[in-house]
Amino acid sequence: MDAPIWVVKKVVGPFFLPASLCFEILIVALVLLWFTRKQRAGKLLVTIGAALFALFGYSASSSILLKPLEYRYPPVLSFEKEAGVKWVVVLGGGHASDARLPVTSQIKETALVRLVEGIRVHRMLPGSKLVLSGGPVFDRVPEAKLMAKLAEDLGVSREQLVLEESSKDTKDEAKLIRKIIGRERFVLVTSASHMPRAVALFRKQGMNPIPDPTGHLVKESTRLAPNDFFPSAHGFQKAKRAIYEYLGLLWGKVRGQLSFHG
Numbered sequence: 001m002d003a004p005i006w007v008v009k010k011v012v013g014p015f016f017l018p019a020s021l022c023f024e025i026l027i028v029a030l031v032l033l034w035f036t037r038k039q040r041a042g043k044l045l046v047t048i049g050a051a052l053f054a055l056f057g058y059s060a061s062s063s064i065l066l067k068p069l070e071y072r073y074p075p076v077l078s079f080e081k082e083a084g085v086k087w088v089v090v091l092g093g094g095h096a097s098d099a100r101l102p103v104t105s106q107i108k109e110t111a112l113v114r115l116v117e118g119i120r121v122h123r124m125l126p127g128s129k130l131v132l133s134g135g136p137v138f139d140r141v142p143e144a145k146l147m148a149k150l151a152e153d154l155g156v157s158r159e160q161l162v163l164e165e166s167s168k169d170t171k172d173e174a175k176l177i178r179k180i181i182g183r184e185r186f187v188l189v190t191s192a193s194h195m196p197r198a199v200a201l202f203r204k205q206g207m208n209p210i211p212d213p214t215g216h217l218v219k220e221s222t223r224l225a226p227n228d229f230f231p232s233a234h235g236f237q238k239a240k241r242a243i244y245e246y247l248g249l250l251w252g253k254v255r256g257q258l259s260f261h262g
Helices: 003-016 018-035 039-057 059-070 109-124 143-153 170-181 195-204 233-254
Strands: 087-090 129-133 161-164 186-191 209-214
Touching: 003 018, 003 233, 018 039, 018 233, 039 059, 039 233, 059 195, 059 233, 087 109, 087 170, 109 129, 109 143, 109 186, 109 209, 129 143, 129 170, 143 161, 161 170, 170 195, 186 195, 195 209, 195 233
Parallel strands: 087 129, 087 186, 129 161, 186 209
Antiparallel strands: none
């Protein structure tokens, strides 16, 4: 992908995420109510903004949006049937390098969860290599390098690590990782919500991933908590994940980057 396109995708995308969308609608509504005579339109937009705030903020409704993505591929608890697999691929999940901080503070929570799962699987598959993926994007330090540092701190030897340090997004990761492992079968570790798009991108490259989703936000619970009756940051987090991935799937489908067969 040439730079202008991936930059536009990274910069424009956030305008359509839940919190931004609600804010944008309410700003337009306030402008109409305070500075124009279009009171009916302003009131309508306030109503829409409030409704979207409730839809995205309540955990139950945001879970409805996210669950089809997170459970498209079932969680993998055992790899006994995959004993011969030689590669475990962990996709980057975000980072912000700062040499003053421990590496656990430089890698975002999403990436930490993916890395821990990748190490778990790597240890269940003797002789496997752990492929860590992620380029610098808007940071001067490649994410793969930070993940490798943490993996070594957690007991993974440098000889068992393979780094992909140039990718800008998941499509890049699929292309570059194919150059490393070819068409060999491999375990693909990424967030549960991101897995449908990641699998489709890798399959488009002619690869055959074993999906290992992690970091699920939608979980079964038999108890109601007080927070379930109020909009919350957690609800917005789930809605953000869902909208982000649905936009990514739409983008990939329009550009012919995805394959849902394999």
